[in-house]
Amino acid sequence: MSQPIIISASPHVHSDRTSKKLMYDVVIALIPAFLVSLYVFGIGAFIVTAVAVISCLLFEYLIQKFLMKTDVTIGDGSALITGILLAFNLPSGLPIWMIIVGSLVAIGVAKLSFGGLGFNIFNPALVGRVFLLVSFPVQMTMWPTAVENNTTMADAVTGATPLGMIKEGLMFGDTMTNITANLPSNLELFLGLSGGSIGEMSGLALLLGGIYLLYRKVITWHIPVTMLVTMAVMTGIFWVIDPESYASPLIHILSGGALLGAFFMATDLVTSPMTKKGMIIFAIGIAVITVVIRLFGAYPEGVSFAILIMNAFVPLINTYFKPRRFGSKIKSKIV
Amino acid sequence: MLKTFPKGGIHPPENKITAEKGIKRMAVPKVVNVPIAQHIGIPAEIVVDRKDKVVKGQIIAKSGGFVSSNIHSPVAGTVTKLDLIIDSSGYKKQCIVIRTDAKDPSNFEEVENPLKTDIELEPKEILQRITDCGIVGLGGATFPSQVKLNVREGTTLDYLIINGVECEPYLTADHRLMLEKAEEIVVGIKILMKALHLKKVVIGIENNKKDAISLFKKVIKKEDGIQVAALQVKYPQGGEKQLVRAILGREVPKNGLPLDVGVIVHNVGTIFAIYQAIQYDKPLIERVVTVTGKKLQNPSNFWVKIGTPIKDLIAEVGGLPEGTRKLVNGGPMMGKAIKNTDVPVTKGTSGILVIDEEEASRGEAKNCIRCGQCVFVCPMGLEPHLLMNLSEKGMYDKASAEDIMTCIECGSCSYVCPSHRPLLDYIRFGKNIVKKLETSKN
Numbered sequence: 001m002s003q004p005i006i007i008s009a010s011p012h013v014h015s016d017r018t019s020k021k022l023m024y025d026v027v028i029a030l031i032p033a034f035l036v037s038l039y040v041f042g043i044g045a046f047i048v049t050a051v052a053v054i055s056c057l058l059f060e061y062l063i064q065k066f067l068m069k070t071d072v073t074i075g076d077g078s079a080l081i082t083g084i085l086l087a088f089n090l091p092s093g094l095p096i097w098m099i100i101v102g103s104l105v106a107i108g109v110a111k112l113s114f115g116g117l118g119f120n121i122f123n124p125a126l127v128g129r130v131f132l133l134v135s136f137p138v139q140m141t142m143w144p145t146a147v148e149n150n151t152t153m154a155d156a157v158t159g160a161t162p163l164g165m166i167k168e169g170l171m172f173g174d175t176m177t178n179i180t181a182n183l184p185s186n187l188e189l190f191l192g193l194s195g196g197s198i199g200e201m202s203g204l205a206l207l208l209g210g211i212y213l214l215y216r217k218v219i220t221w222h223i224p225v226t227m228l229v230t231m232a233v234m235t236g237i238f239w240v241i242d243p244e245s246y247a248s249p250l251i252h253i254l255s256g257g258a259l260l261g262a263f264f265m266a267t268d269l270v271t272s273p274m275t276k277k278g279m280i281i282f283a284i285g286i287a288v289i290t291v292v293i294r295l296f297g298a299y300p301e302g303v304s305f306a307i308l309i310m311n312a313f314v315p316l317i318n319t320y321f322k323p324r325r326f327g328s329k330i331k332s333k334i335v
Numbered sequence: 336m337l338k339t340f341p342k343g344g345i346h347p348p349e350n351k352i353t354a355e356k357g358i359k360r361m362a363v364p365k366v367v368n369v370p371i372a373q374h375i376g377i378p379a380e381i382v383v384d385r386k387d388k389v390v391k392g393q394i395i396a397k398s399g400g401f402v403s404s405n406i407h408s409p410v411a412g413t414v415t416k417l418d419l420i421i422d423s424s425g426y427k428k429q430c431i432v433i434r435t436d437a438k439d440p441s442n443f444e445e446v447e448n449p450l451k452t453d454i455e456l457e458p459k460e461i462l463q464r465i466t467d468c469g470i471v472g473l474g475g476a477t478f479p480s481q482v483k484l485n486v487r488e489g490t491t492l493d494y495l496i497i498n499g500v501e502c503e504p505y506l507t508a509d510h511r512l513m514l515e516k517a518e519e520i521v522v523g524i525k526i527l528m529k530a531l532h533l534k535k536v537v538i539g540i541e542n543n544k545k546d547a548i549s550l551f552k553k554v555i556k557k558e559d560g561i562q563v564a565a566l567q568v569k570y571p572q573g574g575e576k577q578l579v580r581a582i583l584g585r586e587v588p589k590n591g592l593p594l595d596v597g598v599i600v601h602n603v604g605t606i607f608a609i610y611q612a613i614q615y616d617k618p619l620i621e622r623v624v625t626v627t628g629k630k631l632q633n634p635s636n637f638w639v640k641i642g643t644p645i646k647d648l649i650a651e652v653g654g655l656p657e658g659t660r661k662l663v664n665g666g667p668m669m670g671k672a673i674k675n676t677d678v679p680v681t682k683g684t685s686g687i688l689v690i691d692e693e694e695a696s697r698g699e700a701k702n703c704i705r706c707g708q709c710v711f712v713c714p715m716g717l718e719p720h721l722l723m724n725l726s727e728k729g730m731y732d733k734a735s736a737e738d739i740m741t742c743i744e745c746g747s748c749s750y751v752c753p754s755h756r757p758l759l760d761y762i763r764f765g766k767n768i769v770k771k772l773e774t775s776k777n
Contacts, residue, residue, distance in 0.1 A: 005672075006660050006672065008661075009671075009759065010667075010669050011669070011759070012670065013348075013694060013750065014750055015347070018698065019706075022706070117702050117704060118704045220711075269705055269707070274707035274710050274720070275718075276711070323710055324342075325589060325716040325738050326576065326714065327576070327586055327591065
């Protein structure tokens with residue numbers, strides 16, 4: 001033997017899946033939604049995403065190198081994902097300096113001040129987004145409307161999101177029938193031809209990405225399926241009782257951040273529970289809070305808040321919803 | 336649908352490159368180093384001295400207590416010294432060194448015993464013979480077989496499960512033995528059925544050994560009460576608790592044994608050793624060893640005398656290839672890395688695995704990203720990330736409360752961890768300390 005022999009404890013073989021590969025799988029899964037946003041919002045979507053990604057990577061580099069003086073981990077893909085997801089939660093016409101502030105909050109406050117990858121309690125991209133939403137509510141709810149305006153960012157006409165239109169309409173005593181007449185059809189919502197944040201446009205694209213993540217086993221079905229089913233059931237109950245005052249479950253699922261949240265934000269590995277039981281509780285919590293905010297709260301949309309609130313419960317969920325220990329319940333059938 | 340255990344498990348690349356290689360007989364080595372602690376429990380007590388002449392199969396170390404086992408001379412020869420030699424644990428252990436007598440014909444003429452189906456011994460005599468012949472579990476745990484078979488009056492025992500799973504990647508020793516000695520193994524099963532007054536036996540074989548499954552189905556056609564169960568390929572199905580759960584749906588209670596749910600599990604290799612002990616009074620002095628590795632010239636399966644230095648095996652398969660970085664006694668998931676090639680083959684050596692640079696090195700440990708993979712794959716329903724953390728921080732009471740002691744050390748958690756965290760290393764460390772704390776309390 002030319003080199004010294006290695007002595008280490010078993011196992012002596014390891015799976016070739018690394019955290020880096022998991023992260024880049026998420027990036028791949030986000031591509032369809034990004035392409036749709038380019039089609040819908042044009043150059044604006046590209047600028048917002050590029051600024052968010054670059055500033056997230058840059059802040060991570062600067063903070064780790066000069067403030068924390070630790071190893072720089074910008075290559076692991078996590079800051080890249082934070083950047084993309086932050087951009088996906090912003091309107092496409094947001095001023096660039098605001099995007100940079102959001103990135104600083106996401107990376108600096110929500111991620112690195114907790115200790116970096118794996119130690120953050122809250123989803124960094126969502127913290128950045130919510131910080132911007134409460135700081136700059138006007139700019140954060142100016143939604144350039146779809147397709148026809150995709151060339152000229154400066155003259156972009158802004159309009160409300162479908163959820164915003166519903167909330168406003170209902171507040172002024174309008175009926176769902178009248179409101180729905182002005183809404184994009186469910187098919188348009190599914191394809192992504194309505195107003196909203198960059199990444200939440202197309203249900204179809206998000207679903208494709210989600211299926212890719214499931215296929216690659218980056219995520220399991222527990223969080224997205226539980227969350228969407230619970231949302232559908234809850235909004236469905238209200239809709240059946242009073243279809244004139246409540247939107248249909250399909251509108252709720254296809255509009256706003258439901259699909260983006262279910263597949264990409266709530267499933268964030270670091271900030272979601274580590275057992276399957278826990279994931280189901282977590283997803284139900286998100287769905288309930290989202291629906292309560294959408295139907296009865298001041299904001300038209302509540303997915304971001306719901307996920308952040310449930311993020312805070314994750315340590316508790318991990319403590320109380322443990323996997324069943326083998327042999328702890330003796331239910332053997334001796335025949 | 337193939338049977339399997341429901342919670343956890345992994346499917347690493349199987350790499351069973353020696354599956355087609357028939358078991359060859361290794362030449363008797365010039366010198367054998369026979370350790371006196373080859374089994375779990377109390378080491379055997381040496382009953383020979385320097386310069387003693389020993390014949391093949393003679394007892395050279397006697398069982399040292401209830402959980403212990405006799406050790407026999409694998410060769411005819413002379414005891415040259417009683418020495419401390421590094422074994423697969425990495426520590427120096429007491430060994431009996433015997434120089435083979437080059438003239439004694441018993442060392443070179445191996446009689447292939449014909450199949451003998453009539454079982455003449457009575458149950459009591461069978462158990463005594465198993466004790467005398469030094470039979471231990473050959474699946475890897477090397478638990479003295481007579482202790483396992485010592486079933487107290489009044490205990491409910493209704494199933495014997497034969498473990499032909501061999502879920503470790505690379506290893507094919509049990510697979511080849513099943514193919515080559517199927518009829519003998521079935522006689523061995525009937526011996527245990529007689530000894531334990533058992534009516535029901537299931538042979539569990541994973542579905543990557545279809546030839547063995549169909550062979551056993553053919554052999555047991557006329558036998559009453561013996562079944563073959565084809566199992567889904569999933570590691571660690573060869574673990575007793577997982578196997579019992581997979582085949583019978585019974586869950587061995589926490590800190591319990593299969594016997595608590597009326598089951599005894601034995602490895603196919605053990606059953607063959609029992610067959611030879613009962614029918615031909617042959618003690619356990621040899622076993623099947625898979626010598627394997629991707630870069631080896633001629634990886635194969637061998638009948639090897641206990642005490643044979645591993646370097647003899649390596650020479651037999653064409654020597655160590657360039658770039659070898661690790662030698663493993665056992666399979667890649669649970670085997671032990673060994674220090675040098677002088678380490679002797681013992682009763683528990685199911686394989687020797689030669690690993691190159693690429694496979695040997697672990698990735699750099701990164702932050703835990705809390706993905707939960709370790710929790711999903713743990714077959715015992717534990718939370719490896721938590722146990723590692725608690726062990727690392729010295730919170731042993733908490734670790735004990737989180738059932739650290741029920742870990743079977745299968746290594747599935749370390750295998751899947753995408754951040755290459757040394758989960759099992761810390762869990763083992765924690766287990767050792769918890770064990771010490773618990774003994775000092777009592």
